[in-house]
Amino acid sequence: PYGTEPMRFIDVAFPYKSKEGEVLGVIGAHMSLEWAQEIQRSVLASLERRTLVEAMILSEDLTVIIGPKYLVGKKMALRSDITGDSNSSGYEITTDENGKDYLIGFSRSHGYAFSPNLGWSVLVRQDVTHAYAVAKAMQLKILLAGLAVAALFAFLGYWIAKGVSTPLCRIAESARKIESGETIHLN
16 A cells, blocks of 8 residues: 555666767666565565575665565665675674674675666575574584593493403412412413
8 A cells, every 4th residue: 555655666777879889868767666575575585484584685875675674774784895896795793783693694796787786785694593503503413422432432442451451460460479479270
């Protein structure tokens, strides 16, 4: 329904040139971001439900164009050089205005063939606790497996050492008895 949300548009314009490269005019379009809602429903929302990841598309000034409703229109604060002149991608850990830590990954584009000024960025973020949960679980499994292997080798080492040292201890005891003049009986 009209009036419940501000209407959002993207203006796209590029020069129309002759074969010789002379600018003959400008072709422009005023596109509604209605298609953004379909992208949100079909792609981004299903990703968020399955993986607890928030995906969004940011404008050149890092304002959320497409993404979770509570973030649309807000400017994202990033430490990385996502706003630089070159294509960039990367990840970082960032803290939102509520003090919540997120692991984010981003990729910046330089627009699309006919409109290089549509320099958007795709950003995904996930709560650090959830993002590192698999790694922490794996770390715990590796630690427990390491402790189990260490305990097994300690037991095997003790058993082998005892098997080797018991006959040597008997020989040493027999040698002491012989030295003291005692009679020993061999089995």
